[in-house]
Amino acid sequence: RVGIVGIGYGQSVLVPAFRLSSVAQITALAASTEERARAVADRLDIPLAFGNWNALFDQVDAVAVAVPPSLQPEIVEAALARGLPVFCEKPLAITVGRAERMVAAATAAGVATCVDFMFQTIPAWVEARRLLEQGEIGPLRHIAVQWEVETFSNQHKKSSWKTDPSQGGGTLFNFGPHVFHYLEWLFGPILALSARLTKAPNDPRQGETLVTMAVEFKNGLTGSVSICTSAYLGQGHRLAVFGDEGSLVLHNPTNDYAKGFALWRAGRGDLALTPVAVDGSWEEWQQDGRILATAALAGRFLEDIATRQRRAPQLADGLCVQRLLDGAERSHRTGQMIVL
Template identity: 30%
Template sequence: MALCRSHHAASQSYGTQVDIRHTAPEAPDREKFASLMLRIGIIGSGFGSYGLMPAFRTVKGCTVTALCGSKREQMMRYFKTIGFTNLYADWKMMLEHEKLDAIAIAVTPDAQYEIAKAAIAKGIHVFAEKPLAATLSQAKELVSLAKKKKITHGIDFLFPEIAEWKTVKEMLQKRTLGKLLHLSVQWDFLSYDIKHKHSSWKTASKEGGGALAFYFSHGLHYLEHFAGSIKKIKCLFTHSKESPNGAEIGADLLLSFKNGITGTAHVCCNSPGLTRHQLIFYCENGVIVLENGEGIVDGFTVVVHTADGTQTIRVKKDKDRKNEGERVKIVRKLAERFVDACGTKKQMTPSFHEGLRVQELIEMCHRSPLPAE
């Protein structure tokens, strides 16, 4: 049975379903206290359960009241350990029966579009996964609907939230090494789907998959985060029979920014034995190298090269919590911002607007291919 927020919290008092990190007042103020909590539903049994769920359930000011997804064995084991039982198999049923203030989504781009539309129509705030949608028109529609209904929206562009990335951003803003002239990206790894020959939307271009839309949607966002608005893109796509559904396994971009900065970017999700995520910032008086050699958000270093030598910049690391995946601590930062924005009825960044911008850049890449010869 679907429970209201206060009854649901009370029914779970014996477990650890929601770490609300508040001291609830004594009755008769308990009901008033509960009404201040943002009620969130999670949709998605993959990253929704092992990424969004642990991130949101430890954020002050919100409580995760329900999750919708297929009952995967790993997911069910996790929910058993935290005492969470309010599960749905149908997101429409969840939206109908739960009194939700917000939802966080981690599903396919097409499904996300449909779910977000339905939630927005009900006045429910939405935290989305990237890419925002499968097509540019879908992304535009979501932005328009969100504006019309005046809901708060966010999107999971997580890399700029990493401590080392924030350090580099600050150095560029302060022009520590002078003006940024050129930015180069090298991102190589072997994706799960290609390694295991797993057929899914992630290797189907028309469904929002492929090296560009699925993986480098992050890159298109952080390129503008560091260097400003992109003016022109030329793109060369690489294909391989190793991609189960034929989507590109690589993309190489030539970039020019409106402020005169130039850039190159390379991404490949079929690189057996080679894992690296490297950004090189060529400035007037030196070079900044931001990179890691394993993991997704962990292990980044910041190294500065100048005429006087090389220096590794010490950065206070983002801290993991026990039994959490490495991305959770970063998603939690965005989740906190989203919950705060919902509570103050303001907008957060990154939002659907950044998601739409990335969708525009994806279209630019497809409209401006470099010849393969």
């Protein structure tokens, strides 16, 4: 029995993702009021609805949380104190200190946890990692990330928690956790970084819409990161990896953050990048690609509950990302490269 806390991402992604599992039943939903929860629960055929997440805990065996980072720590820590396995969103919190408390609570509870870092489940990314591990393009030289999209909030110049840094909004906290996580998943720990957080001159909202970073990994590899969430007709999401013997490129030009990635390769002597065949492509999936990506993590989470395994990405992995976010904020404030 799984309970969902939050009815935004919770209803659009978490409910259908967990329902793709044969072992999970979504039995309860919690929102800021019982009325809001009941309206969504009735539409999605979920039996129980609560305006208090503590009451939901009494009725479930595991919890999935999808609320702003400013609200998530209290809910996660309370669920862990009750001994409930927790699936939660990125980033864990607004501050490193609060994220550390969440990890301490998870350690004390000894239950399964998972953070929704979805890129490690996407077939094209899995294949790219396999090729890199077998040295397909030789020793690595540099990497470059470009993520250019126009979010709904920025298209319509709307204000919400996603544009308010005090609640965990802004481009760094909304998109940066995914980038930091997949960079370390592919290339190892980040040693140092510098960052600049900016927005359009005529944008009165507080949250940044452009993040530019330089990163250095412990293995000596360096790279650049640019994330823009106010890019009309931006090129989408692209990761380029340059090695002594060639290049690998992951590129998704679509509006679906998970579906639409193609993998391209060029070896030394090739005149152009050529597509790489990827097993298990999601292109036939007609719904939001985030559902499939999250379903893969949810399946792993549910299996960990049953088998008592503890596989990444756990809350401890979320804490590593939180420290990188903090480093980026400190670099922006001080104008200095931050050694982590």
